[in-house]
Amino acid sequence: MEDSDSVAVARVKAGDGDAYRALVDRHSRSVFRLAYRMTGNEQDAEDVVQETFLRAYKQLHRYEARASFGTWLYRIASNYSLDLVRSRKRHPQTALDESAAGEAGTNRVDAMPSGAPGPDRLLFGDEVQRTVASTLDQLSNQERTAFVLRHFEGQSIEEIGSSLGLSGNATKHSIFRAVQKLRRALEPLVNSAGVS
Amino acid sequence: MMNHPTEEQFVLYYYGEGAGIEDHIGACEQCRASYQALQRVLNSVDSFPVPERAPDYENRVWAAIEGRMGKRSRWLLFGWRRPMFAAAAMALLVIGAFLAGHSWQRPAPRQMAASDSGVRERVLLVAVGDHLERSEMVLVELVNAGAPVAGRLDISYERNTAEDLLESNRLYRQTAATNGDVATAALLEELERVLLEIAHSPSEVSARQLEELHRQIEDRGILFKVKIFGSQVEQSAGNSTTL
Numbered sequence: 001m002e003d004s005d006s007v008a009v010a011r012v013k014a015g016d017g018d019a020y021r022a023l024v025d026r027h028s029r030s031v032f033r034l035a036y037r038m039t040g041n042e043q044d045a046e047d048v049v050q051e052t053f054l055r056a057y058k059q060l061h062r063y064e065a066r067a068s069f070g071t072w073l074y075r076i077a078s079n080y081s082l083d084l085v086r087s088r089k090r091h092p093q094t095a096l097d098e099s100a101a102g103e104a105g106t107n108r109v110d111a112m113p114s115g116a117p118g119p120d121r122l123l124f125g126d127e128v129q130r131t132v133a134s135t136l137d138q139l140s141n142q143e144r145t146a147f148v149l150r151h152f153e154g155q156s157i158e159e160i161g162s163s164l165g166l167s168g169n170a171t172k173h174s175i176f177r178a179v180q181k182l183r184r185a186l187e188p189l190v191n192s193a194g195v196s
Numbered sequence: 197m198m199n200h201p202t203e204e205q206f207v208l209y210y211y212g213e214g215a216g217i218e219d220h221i222g223a224c225e226q227c228r229a230s231y232q233a234l235q236r237v238l239n240s241v242d243s244f245p246v247p248e249r250a251p252d253y254e255n256r257v258w259a260a261i262e263g264r265m266g267k268r269s270r271w272l273l274f275g276w277r278r279p280m281f282a283a284a285a286m287a288l289l290v291i292g293a294f295l296a297g298h299s300w301q302r303p304a305p306r307q308m309a310a311s312d313s314g315v316r317e318r319v320l321l322v323a324v325g326d327h328l329e330r331s332e333m334v335l336v337e338l339v340n341a342g343a344p345v346a347g348r349l350d351i352s353y354e355r356n357t358a359e360d361l362l363e364s365n366r367l368y369r370q371t372a373a374t375n376g377d378v379a380t381a382a383l384l385e386e387l388e389r390v391l392l393e394i395a396h397s398p399s400e401v402s403a404r405q406l407e408e409l410h411r412q413i414e415d416r417g418i419l420f421k422v423k424i425f426g427s428q429v430e431q432s433a434g435n436s437t438t439l
């Protein structure tokens with residue numbers, strides 16, 4: 001995977017623009033997943049996918065093979081998602097009102113059933129999913145970004161800190177706060193229904 | 197059991213970033229229970245659903261970006277940034293007509309009616325402002341162009357633009373000199389040398405050639421001069437004329 005990425009990157013750098021398609025084929029779904037988790041909005045996530053690939057293409061001369069192409073690409077995607085979310089000025093205080101009234105909230109809830117739940121989640125899965133979504137929406141941008149990168153993308157605290165321009169401690173605390181809020185919202189659900 | 201780990205340590209441990217607390221969790225029932233509760237919460241977050249994409253999603257993404265990738269896409273940034281352009285464009289038309297009526301090979305007569313010469317000066321000022329702005333953009337693009345990673349960098353766009361600018365530059369320089377505007381003539385003369393350098397470059401340059409161009413631009417401080425001069429021109433054109 002990584003090897004074929006670097007082959008494609010080398011071909012693009014040598015002037016073969018069509019070779020970029022292999023990279024788009026390989027990474028667009030995972031960039032979409034990242035962007036959706038970051039923004040919570042399908043349309044925004046689509047914007048992020050396109051903009052990420054365009055930016056990566058234009059900046060490819062700056063990419064050095066120290067990190068894998070994927071890591072570099074996801075960093076562009078998460079930074080752009082963050083910009084987008086920031087530009088929406090979604091503050092944690094207003095997130096609830098927005099998702100109750102705003103189009104972002106309704107879209108997301110509509111889109112939800114398509115993420116096929118596993119059989120063990122049929123009973124309480126919908127409610128858990130909704131609660132996760134609404135709690136993520138109530139996080140501050142920084143909390144949400146740091147948490148998504150750690151939890152879903154498996155990035156280290158150090159990596160997250162460097163993409164967000166935060167110290168290790170500030171990054172940790174963003175994650176802790178996110179976990180606390182998720183815990184408060186989800187614990188009653190998962191610890192009553194999930195376990196015997 | 198002393199020193200139960202904190203909740204934060206549990207979180208770090210869950211994500212594989214904490215120092216080993218497994219011995220404690222193994223031995224302490226209370227902590228085991230609270231760690232398991234945390235685990236259930238964090239595991240349930242995985243159920244956050246991401247809408248499925250269509251089977252041909254990759255094709256759609258490609259179709260959406262391919263047209264915007266354009267080999268020379270960074271030049272899309274190239275555009276008229278300031279409202280002044282509208283005035284400047286009109287001024288170019290006016291000055292074009294003005295030029296058509298005069299032979300610029302021969303110096304224009306020095307004595308002109310005051311009002312007549314005032315209008316001409318303003319028209320010229322606006323046109324020069326526009327010219328400086330375009331020149332500035334070419335210089336900025338070249339200065340910002342990163343060294344080519346492999347092989348050569350295609351600078352044909354800047355080269356062709358420099359060629360165009362060179363022609364008007366000569367015209368404005370001669371006019372300024374004729375009008376006795378020494379400062380403008382001097383600036384345009386310096387600019388002309390740099391534009392000439394760019395216009396004479398190959399359409400694809402190596403890293404070394406690009407560096408040489410950077411040096412030419414930077415040594416003369418031409419970009420800075422053009423910027424300062426351009427903003428002065430813009431200011432006085434804005435103050436004195438509504439074309």
Ligand SMILES: [Zn+2]
Pocket residue numbers: 197199200201220224225226227228
């Ligand atoms: Zn304990």
